[in-house]
Amino acid sequence: MTNISGDHVKVHFRINVDEDGWPPASVESLRAVDLGDGTVRLAISSSWTGGCGHSSMR
Template sequence: MAKVRFRLDRSEDGWPPADSEGLWAEPLGNGRYRLDNTPWFVRGSSADDVVSAVADEDGVLWFSQTLEFGGRQTIRVIPRSDGPLSGDSRAVLDAFSPLNVTGESLGEQLKIVALDLGPDVDVAAVKQLCIQGKTERWWHYEEGNVTPEWLGL
């Protein structure tokens, strides 16, 4: 496996809390890599996407462009500490699990959950739950990498 780094654009309020993010990837040859994990902060890429990367003078592989969409989507959810879930990342994962959505929590320091939506997921049900949770103050969410289907709902 190789680590492909993505440069991140930070907002004025300092989000995301890093200048770059490294994603594990399977080398495919000729500067091509298949992403192997769900990004925390990268926008426009998800697991299973095939990307190109170029090594810098230190040998660090930097993302260049997406070559093939892998069929997965990424949603990031931050549970509200002042809401019914009391900031519990595990509760977010539990809420989405019945919809066949997997994900991973970044931990207690940054309470963020990266959700991975596979191609067989009911996108409408997931989006409905995202909106419901936002409306009922369970969480905030953002679209890290979504399809036109998601956007059309």
């Protein structure tokens, strides 16, 4: 997690790239709001990281 400003952060997810090089990135960074209790609320949906969406996560 990287602090952007105030309570806004970027959460970084590692992505498994297959032998053909797909998807074309090994990390996806998503904007989130740090809720201050060890959880964040994603501000946008993931393009590549399965199981992540507009919800709180630890």
